[in-house]
Amino acid sequence: MSTTVLPAGLPAPAVEPLTKPYWEGTRQGKLVIQKCNGCGKHQWGPEWICHHCHSFDLGWAEVAPRGRIWSWQRPHHPVHGALTGHTPYTIVLVELPGADNVRMVGNLICAPDAKVEIGAEVEAVFEPHDGADPPYTLVQWRIVG
Amino acid sequence: MSERTLRGKVAIAGVGETIYYKHGQSPDAEFKLCLQAILAACKDAGIDPRDVDGFASYGGDRSEAVRLASALGCKELRFSNMFWGGGGGGVCGAVANAGAAVHAGMANCVIAFRSLAQGQFARYGRGNQPATVGGDDAFLAPYGLRSPAQRFAMKITRFMTDNGIRHEALRSIAMASYHHAQSNPNAVMQGRPLTVEKYEASRWIIEPFHRLFDCCQENDGAGAVLVVPADRAKDLPHKPVYLLGAAQGGHHRSNAPVHNAPDYASAHFKTVARNMWDMAKLGPKDCDVVQAYENFTGGVLLSLVEHGFVDPKTANEELVLENLLVGGTGRMPMNTSGGNLAECYMHGLEMVNEAVRQLRGTAINQVAGADVVAVLGGPMVTPVSSLVVGTEATL
Numbered sequence: 001m002s003t004t005v006l007p008a009g010l011p012a013p014a015v016e017p018l019t020k021p022y023w024e025g026t027r028q029g030k031l032v033i034q035k036c037n038g039c040g041k042h043q044w045g046p047e048w049i050c051h052h053c054h055s056f057d058l059g060w061a062e063v064a065p066r067g068r069i070w071s072w073q074r075p076h077h078p079v080h081g082a083l084t085g086h087t088p089y090t091i092v093l094v095e096l097p098g099a100d101n102v103r104m105v106g107n108l109i110c111a112p113d114a115k116v117e118i119g120a121e122v123e124a125v126f127e128p129h130d131g132a133d134p135p136y137t138l139v140q141w142r143i144v145g
Numbered sequence: 146m147s148e149r150t151l152r153g154k155v156a157i158a159g160v161g162e163t164i165y166y167k168h169g170q171s172p173d174a175e176f177k178l179c180l181q182a183i184l185a186a187c188k189d190a191g192i193d194p195r196d197v198d199g200f201a202s203y204g205g206d207r208s209e210a211v212r213l214a215s216a217l218g219c220k221e222l223r224f225s226n227m228f229w230g231g232g233g234g235g236v237c238g239a240v241a242n243a244g245a246a247v248h249a250g251m252a253n254c255v256i257a258f259r260s261l262a263q264g265q266f267a268r269y270g271r272g273n274q275p276a277t278v279g280g281d282d283a284f285l286a287p288y289g290l291r292s293p294a295q296r297f298a299m300k301i302t303r304f305m306t307d308n309g310i311r312h313e314a315l316r317s318i319a320m321a322s323y324h325h326a327q328s329n330p331n332a333v334m335q336g337r338p339l340t341v342e343k344y345e346a347s348r349w350i351i352e353p354f355h356r357l358f359d360c361c362q363e364n365d366g367a368g369a370v371l372v373v374p375a376d377r378a379k380d381l382p383h384k385p386v387y388l389l390g391a392a393q394g395g396h397h398r399s400n401a402p403v404h405n406a407p408d409y410a411s412a413h414f415k416t417v418a419r420n421m422w423d424m425a426k427l428g429p430k431d432c433d434v435v436q437a438y439e440n441f442t443g444g445v446l447l448s449l450v451e452h453g454f455v456d457p458k459t460a461n462e463e464l465v466l467e468n469l470l471v472g473g474t475g476r477m478p479m480n481t482s483g484g485n486l487a488e489c490y491m492h493g494l495e496m497v498n499e500a501v502r503q504l505r506g507t508a509i510n511q512v513a514g515a516d517v518v519a520v521l522g523g524p525m526v527t528p529v530s531s532l533v534v535g536t537e538a539t540l
Binding site: 006010011012013014016019043044045046047051070071072073074075076077079080083088089091093102103104105106107118138 | 275276277278279280281282283284285286287288289290291292294295298299300302303306348349350351352353398401402403404405409410
């Protein structure tokens with residue numbers, strides 16, 4: 001069984017100053033997202049400003065790696081050469097109730113024909129890409145239970 | 146203070162378009178196609194192209210205003226304008242920007258246009274393939290989420306699931322465009338009708354709601370309209386087509402990063418449609434024809450709902466083929482020249498041209514006595530735009 005949901009060859013995430021704490025967190029198996037030091041609200045994806053209170057003093061906080069499926073899709077048409085012969089796969093939009101309901105995008109670890117239910121509880125699975133240069137870890141999701 | 150509005154202030158005096166080609170099959174360069182469409186619009190309006198003094202476009206069109214003005218020998222350039230955002234979100238915005246410039250006295254005679262020869266550049270459905278991606282894409286592309294269809298699919302899944310809307314509604318949208326294209330000699334899909342069986346047998350692009358025929362083509366061609374002050378339009382050859390209402394933009398945080406828009410399952414027209422109808426002093430029931438941009442049929446559904454044409458509670462009953470056709474029982478004739486799906490994916494500019502033909506009474510699939518036509522620009526991108534045009538009787 002492959003250790004990654006999708007085959008090698010897809011673009012790797014560039015680690016940028018704005019997003020570095022997130023990628024450092026995933027390497028350690030932690031889900032770390034932006035949290036405003038001014039008003040305490042979580043936000044995702046990373047931004048330079050808190051869109052609630054306009055503070056530039058944005059910190060980072062570890063949040064529970066649990067959520068529920070807000071929506072989903074199952075691409076069949078390969079949109080990248082690396083995906084040819086490796087479709088379909090499932091993409092989920094996951095809402096994090098423990099972090100002001102911000103949403104994250106990832107793959108659902110499931111059979112290609114698995115039924116997907118909006119609202120289903122999911123938990124994060126940290127997927128290391130140790131062979132990449134530099135190495136990085138993606139956050140994937142699986143159904144709880 | 147007088148009312149600030151474009152209602153009845155400007156008119157479309159000319160429309161032009163090239164032959165429409167399948168992707169990669171244009172014998173002419175993209176810029177040449179653009180010039181052909183502009184010259185056709187000027188000829189249609191009876192205006193010397195040298196008197197054009199402004200250009201407005203969208204979607205990052207490569208045919209730049211200064212290059213066009215120089216190539217055409219325009220006496221002067223007074224207005225050059227690009228609507229931010231991708232795809233056809235800005236099609237109606239470009240027309241409205243042209244109109245705003247004309248009404249404000251910044252220009253007299255402005256072309257709004259789109260030129261596209263994807264075969265000479267990169268395709269939308271695949272894009273370039275870098276080794277690393279930054280910004281929002283860092284949180285999307287590693288999961289195989291890259292194409293426009295994929296960026297929108299989860300909005301559609303959620304909306305249709307929440308509202309119990311069945312895929313047959315999307316099939317009707319696709320079939321209406323193909324039906325109307327069959328009588329249009331410039332439609333790329335003329336001679337290739339779409340049946341229920343053909344639709345249902347087509348391959349999945351994305352489950353659960355995107356089969357092949359729910360997705361637009363990519364095409365080569367160009368389209369242009371010429372916008373002038375309303376009083377000048379009366380002296381030109383064609384019956385003037387007045388801009389009655391136009392709006393652009395997006396709702397609160399519609400482009401929040403990584404699919405975090407608070408109101409996510411949306412085509413982004415909720416505020417735009419309200420502003421457009423307010424300016425037009427009209428509503429969906431006043432429209433005789435609708436041109437609704439199809440990038441994907443799910444986007445058309447959301448667009449129609451957000452403009453008030455369809456109630457999500459009754460969408461399954463309303464979005465049946467008969468209701469969308471010219472003639473017959475068609476209560477909401479839609480995409481009457483074949484639309485993006487079957488006439489040409491000219492990022493909706495071809496729909497503005499068709500709206501004008503309907504109001505002149507010269508459309509191939511003419512809706513009898515059409516006085517008001519709405520054009521709903523590319524949905525689900527942001528910003529989006531839409532407009533409504535009418536005959537003199539609507540002023």
